[in-house]
Amino acid sequence: MTTRRDFSLMLLATGALAACASEPAAAPMRDLTFDPDRFVPKVFTVDGRRIAVRAYEGLPVVARPVEPACQAINVYIPEAYFRGEAVGRYTARTAPIFLPNQVGGYMPALPGRPDERMGPPPAPGTSAPPSAMAVALARGFVVASPGARGRTLRAADGRWTGKAPAAIVDLKAAVRWLRHNAGRLPGDTERIVSNGTSAGGALSALLGASGNSADFEAELQAIGAAPARDDIFAVSAYCPITNLEHADAAYEWQFQGLAEYRSIAISMLDFKVERKEVAGRLDADQLALSRELQAAFIAYVNGLGLHDGAGRLLQLDASGRGSLRDHVSALLAASAQRALDRGDDLSGRPWLSIESGRVQGVDFTAYAAAAGRMKALPAFDGLALETGENQLFGDARTDQRHFTAFSVRHGRAAGAARADALTVRQMNAMHYASDPSARAAPHWRLRHGTMDRDTSLAIPALLAAALRERGLDVDLALPWDRPHSGDYDLDELFGWIERLM
Numbered sequence: 402m403t404t405r406r407d408f409s410l411m412l413l414a415t416g417a418l419a420a421c422a423s424e425p426a427a428a429p430m431r432d433l434t435f436d437p438d439r440f441v442p443k444v445f446t447v448d449g450r451r452i453a454v455r456a457y458e459g460l461p462v463v464a465r466p467v468e469p470a471c472q473a474i475n476v477y478i479p480e481a482y483f484r485g486e487a488v489g490r491y492t493a494r495t496a497p498i499f500l501p502n503q504v505g506g507y508m509p510a511l512p513g514r515p516d517e518r519m520g521p522p523p524a525p526g527t528s529a530p531p532s533a534m535a536v537a538l539a540r541g542f543v544v545a546s547p548g549a550r551g552r553t554l555r556a557a558d559g560r561w562t563g564k565a566p567a568a569i570v571d572l573k574a575a576v577r578w579l580r581h582n583a584g585r586l587p588g589d590t591e592r593i594v595s596n597g598t599s600a601g602g603a604l605s606a607l608l609g610a611s612g613n614s615a616d617f618e619a620e621l622q623a624i625g626a627a628p629a630r631d632d633i634f635a636v637s638a639y640c641p642i643t644n645l646e647h648a649d650a651a652y653e654w655q656f657q658g659l660a661e662y663r664s665i666a667i668s669m670l671d672f673k674v675e676r677k678e679v680a681g682r683l684d685a686d687q688l689a690l691s692r693e694l695q696a697a698f699i700a701y702v703n704g705l706g707l708h709d710g711a712g713r714l715l716q717l718d719a720s721g722r723g724s725l726r727d728h729v730s731a732l733l734a735a736s737a738q739r740a741l742d743r744g745d746d747l748s749g750r751p752w753l754s755i756e757s758g759r760v761q762g763v764d765f766t767a768y769a770a771a772a773g774r775m776k777a778l779p780a781f782d783g784l785a786l787e788t789g790e791n792q793l794f795g796d797a798r799t800d801q802r803h804f805t806a807f808s809v810r811h812g813r814a815a816g817a818a819r820a821d822a823l824t825v826r827q828m829n830a831m832h833y834a835s836d837p838s839a840r841a842a843p844h845w846r847l848r849h850g851t852m853d854r855d856t857s858l859a860i861p862a863l864l865a866a867a868l869r870e871r872g873l874d875v876d877l878a879l880p881w882d883r884p885h886s887g888d889y890d891l892d893e894l895f896g897w898i899e900r901l902m
């Protein structure tokens with residue numbers, strides 16, 4: 402099956418963003434009023450059907466942008482709504498608004514377009530599957546794709562302009578812009594559904610968890626965001642790389658005792674991302690640090706007091722076993738059972754026990770060994786400040802900083818600084834999932850493939866548990882054999898959204 406969004410190609414698409422020019426001083430304030438008459442007619446073809454839309458591209462979402470190309474939105478509206486017609490079950494008043502962000506790797510992102518192919522090229526003789534945006538339009542959604550600042554952006558004066566929390570501030574500004582224009586713009590701003598993959602999945606989840614939180618008010622004011630609410634109706638997140646300050650510890654819990662890893666080194670040459678597999682081995686000192694991180698994860702989980710869907714407290718014993726591991730194993734078993742039920746061959750999976758077509762059990766340690774460790778140690782807060790996340794947590798004057806006490810303690814970069822607690826919190830969906838002062842989206846769909854090693858399976862499992870603890874509607878599944886990717890099950894995704902309407 403084709404994977405519609407692939408990490409390497411996402412970065413390739415966003416890599417062209419060095420062009421995201423910074424704002425010169427004393428530029429005029431942007432008008433945030435949507436003008437329905439300024440559009441370009443476009444036609445997209447989805448499964449042989451032609452969909453006529455009005456395209457509004459590159460609209461500013463804030464009055465005082467710092468990086469105007471990124472702090473903008475593309476809006477696509479089915480032409481039928483301007484003739485007073487319905488599309489499927491929706492009208493101009495009731496159409497849900499699909500809000501896909503294009504962020505990958507916490508890099509800068511431009512607003513997306515329905516004809517953009519995010520995945521690998523189609524096999525010879527086949528045509529590319531339609532994008533999520535095109536499918537949404539065919540189903541009668543209004544599509545609004547926001548851009549966002551990212552970790553590599555730098556102004557002419559040398560200041561970094563896209564460090565945390567810039568990306569989430571921009572997505573919130575986009576939601577405020579939509580609400581500000583409710584009534585001028587077809588679509589129901591009380592039915593905004595966010596979508597994203599990986600870093601974009603983390604931002605989608607963060608957007609949904611942190612609705613109207615006062616934590617972001619100063620940044621939103623500074624860029625001239627519209628005066629409106631920023632809570633949303635539903636979240637779709639594929640492999641969200643979230644809870645970054647606990648993700649190192651979660652990674653060591655999952656891959657405990659596995660010394661070998663095969664990481665992907667990403668470099669950029671002439672705006673082309675190059676990915677090279679680098680094999681490595683944790684030495685004895687690193688394995689000791691790995692055990693220290695696992696112990697920190699166990700303490701973290703046991704302090705959360707979260708429950709699984711059946712009300713069982715999620716805990717871990719000193720060896721890393723316990724109800725959280727059983728819960729994640731049950732999610733893996735459910736995924737394997739669905740694959741068996743549709744006829745997949747699951748032989749050659751020594752971590753699965755199957756009898757008469759039924760999955761009997763999962764050996765979690767053997768699963769982790771078979772999936773394979775992909776990241777070095779620590780996975781996210783690099784001791785030499787070498788990761789993308791270190792760069793995400795820089796500030797205007799500093800490219801890279803730590804964001805965990807562990808990596809500050811063990812760090813090897815001379816004079817390394819640590820991001821402040823508010824900035825770290827502002828990037829963590831898990832924090833807002835249990836913050837009653839934020840208005841969380843009522844509906845959640847989380848997907849994380851069983852072959853995705855970019856973060857521990859505990860990360861989406863704990864996020865889902867925290868959201869359920871708040872009484873929210875959460876659908877979490879681990880799609881069988883999926884690697885780190887998204888938008889691969891659009892029929893199911895849109896089926897889920899339509900059942901909510």
Ligand code: DHB
Pocket residue numbers: 408504505506507598599600601642789790855856
């Ligand atoms: C992404 C992947 C990662 O492994 C990571 O640490 C951050 C972001 C991504 O694909 O967006």
